[in-house]
Amino acid sequence: MTGTALDYLPVLLGWAVLAPLISFALVVFFGPKMGRHGRLAGYVSIGGILTACVLSFIALGIWLSVEGTGADLLHHGQHDASHAESAHAESEHHGAESQHGTAEHAPARVPRTLFGTWYVLSPPGVPEIGISYYIDCLTVVMFAMVSFIALLIHIYSLGYMAEELADEVVDHEAHTSDGAHVRRRGRFHRFFQYLSLFCFSMLGLVLSGNVAMTFVFWELVGVCSYFLIGFYIERRSANLAANKAFIVNRVGDFGMIVGLMALWGSLGTFNYGDTLDEQGHVVRPGVFSLIRPAEHGHRLWVPDKAVQAAAEEEVAAVVADHLRVHGPNSQALQAARSEVQARTASWRQGPQGRMAYWLLIIAGLGIFCGCVGKSAQFPLHVWLPDAMEGPTPVSALVHSATMVAAGVYLVGRFFPAFVPEVLLVVAVIGAITLFLAATIAITAVDIKRVLAYSTVSQLGYMMLALGTGGWLAGLFHLITHAFFKSLLFMCSGSVIHACHTNDMRRMGGLLKKMPYTGYTMLVGCLAIAGAPFFSGFYSKDYIIAQTIQFGLDNPGWNIFYYAATVGAAITAFYMFRLWFMTFLGKPRDEHVYEHVHESPPTMWVPLVILAVLAVSVAWSVPGVGLSIESLLEQARPAGTEQGVGTGTLLADLTYRSEHLSHQEAIHAQATTVATLAALAGFLLAVVIYAKGWVSAEEVARQFRPIYQLLWHKWWFDELYQAVFVRPVHFVAQLIARFDRVVIDGIIDGSARAVTAFSAWADRVIDRASVDGFVNLLADWVYNLALRLRTVQTGRLRQYVVFIVVGTVALFVLVSFWASASAG
Amino acid sequence: MILASLFTEPVGVAHYVAVGAVLFVCGAVCMAVKRNALGVLMGVELVLNGANLNFIAFSQPALYGESRWALGLDGQLASIFVIVLAAAEAAVALAIALNFYNNFTTIDVDHADELKG
């Protein structure tokens, strides 16, 4: 179509998706045979992900060479902010009519996207579902990020999982029924097999070009997560955590399916992009083009199809009319179709139009519901901390950098299809999540749980950013967070590897013994806390600036700004609390301390690489202006540059251009506030944990109710237990009793009746009649044989005589017969 | 005179068949009266030979009043098969007889009545 090098991208990225699948297949079938204890399985997996990584970076290079760095876009956008301001003011005058207006001001920039279908599953004639791809700059950046981090984590896992390279592994945390430790075979290859499958699923999720395919990969990453959380399957806690993760995600996915049905029912397509013919004309518009059609300047526009779907009864009446007049032929359908088209405009103004808008809201909320589950947002956040039962590389890859970020990615992908009301819900959920999780992280003592709550909190940040219209801010934070959070997790993994415990209360003073781990983790903490010039600093700035902007646009919604700021402070506090408790001070447990040692190079080298990136990933390349923001800016969905739009149900809900938040004033305010908040949190941590001027226990005692609330994680688990689990168990028991008593009773009764009948039939028919007949026959034969046996004398010579006599008799008989017949 | 006319008349299939019948009956009677297993075996040989003689006679067209009834070469082939089978039979029967003799230390077939009804 374009005839540029971009045409290679689908193939490159397609192979990047398939490479981990190939290594997965290899490891599945030959894993245990790969070297001693399956050691080579790790290298096979690394080969797969390395291929994917290389291909992804080639794809990124191609993209950059063809499309440029996008730096001009970014600056143009910032420069354009004032223009957008005035344009917006102008559009306010038009009020509700602005929806109808064609793009009277600057034409919206349309990002370069590649969409195509490799294989169509649905038969011709029905809306298309297939294996398709949708590539824009976001896809390319996500590919690079996911495959690169996955590569590092694969390498790290070689060291971390080394203890699985044994014929017998003693699991100190799992017990058999007699209280002994579980002993089992090493499962090195199995770990890498799941890791490869996960990489395939995650990359496929990013590449997928329609919602159905996204959903399939969505579930694939879910099931990989399930496998990996339950990797230590002998541990009951791991089992429970895996089940919890899976079941909680089902709740979200249920909502997602509802959303998909709404989308399918109202739009009749799942494709993201437009299907083009050879000339480049749109044959079938995709979801985004339907909701933001180009002829309406990519503004939010309730699609005709949705309106017609909402006006189902009227459409049916029109079709019936025409069929009655013309008879059932194509002419009637044609006429009906044109009349439906003509009347759509009037329906749009009526209740049907409102209903169609509700359909869009339902679709958006449903899809967001799936994202809530996958990204562990309130109220489905409870599974992620428990998911830390899995091996730490899994936590680093699946449960911080990639899979949980997939929810954010999907919200970002669907951003143009979300109406403002949905975005507001996204923002509210994000704000609640970030605050809630951050507070819980304060009291957690399990090093990985602190990081898990931190992840939840940061994901809340991203949701908040997206929900307040900060598309760039949210996805930017996704990228930077992936780097520093995977770094933090891998550092914690290194610590756990050394200490054999997760409990921070038994650590302390490890910096001397583990310098690489300690300092790289410090870098991670600084990054997540938002220390200046670290990557988290930039992305968090964007978010806070966006919330400020949102508060300005929508008076009364400053709460997001406050939540983000307080969250930033708490983040800094609990992260440094973690670092101080782990690495500074005196060793609290001498026994643990004595055994601590620095991890092998396969573990700390990835840490160092990630640490460098955690600092620098948000920087822009001097001179060319290449940065993550500039890349992401290229992918900004069409029509969202000037703001998402204005709410219909909530008329005063306004989303204006994200670039407005990049104005100097707002940006300066955000930077200042964020830095101060982080500093405050840092100082508090220093006071309490580094210097010990204030005793943490005393503070806890002082604020006992709050401490209890946080310690028990806001009693969410208990609440769910009481509200959902108990009733379900109760109902299940009732049903089980019904099953046992009534249904089993019926079945047992009928079985008994059948048994009795067959016993009767056996006695009467089988034994008396059939057996009697057979026995009688046998008796006859027996008696006959008894008489005949006397003939068998056993005398050979007599037999000869018998033969001769028989022959003669035969002659005589035949001649008699011949003469009789002749005569 | 009778003797002279006997030798001047040609012989036909019937004469050969008559000789075969005598051999057959001799064999059958031999089987019936000999208590020695080898005697029985000799009877069998006689029976087979009688049958063989019939085959040969049937094969020769010149012996027929109407030669189209002759079996031709097929008769000779059948007789060859009979000879071969007789040889095989003799080998097995002799083996059986020897085995019988070794197990029962007798060659009297009247003692071989373990399978009687």
Next chain:
Amino acid sequence: MEAINWHTFFFYLFALITCGFALTVVLAQNIVRMAFALILSLGASAGLFFLAGAGFVGAMQLLIYVGGTLVLLVFGVMLTAQGPFVSMRTRGGEWVLAVVVGGSLLAVLLQVAFRNPAWLPTKHQYPVARVYTARLDAQVIIRARRPGTELAGVEVLVQAASDPATAPTVVYDAAARRLIISIAPDQTTAQEVVQAINQPGSSVGELFEARLPSGHLGLGALRVGDGGTFTLRAPSTTERPATLGLALLGARVDHTQREGYLLPFEIISVHLLVVLVGAAYLARARRRASMATVSQGPSAPAPQEQKSQALTP
């Protein structure tokens, strides 16, 4: 007085020997004598085979039967010829029964043999001089008839499958000493053939390479009447072993409308092999170990067991 039909004479001679020694087999009480009589009987029956023109089968009879099977039997006799078993008396009642039954069978068989007119020789038919084998869809019967003492003519009947109406001619190639029968009419008369046959030193057996114009060999039998040049000597060209062998291998050169015997031949070969293996297995010495435990016939005294053990290697 008519000349003696030597075929008939020899037939009766051999038939007498055969039947006589067969009777001896039946009547003899001594097993060794029985074996000897059997040899003579079977040998004489081989003579009958020769007489009926089946020279090869006769040879086989002598080789296999007399030379092989009976030697086997004699071995058996020697291996079992213990005192009491050499001659075992049969009860008189059994004799009577056997003779009555056998006699009735013989009566039936003889009646059947002589009641079939096709099996009886016609008055003017002559003993077989030879059968020769060839390959064609035709059967050639050459009848040489000589009233009195002169060989007056040769009557040639050719039943050609292709065209029975064609009158054949016979040419005798004196140099090659061959009788050439051709379908197409020719000037050669039968007289020449007769003269050729009558030449001193000519034996009928050498005449038979009947050759038809198409190059096919014919099948025929020459009947020479009333002695004359008839010679009993089995000619080298009567039924040829090659013809029999080809028939066993599935190719019928004598009669193309009949099937060969390849498959029966194979089956009989395998059968023979299996039988011999089985015979070897049955006859091998293996019994002493099991004899100790397995119950035996009641009349098995221990000394005899040892004796028989000594007999079998």
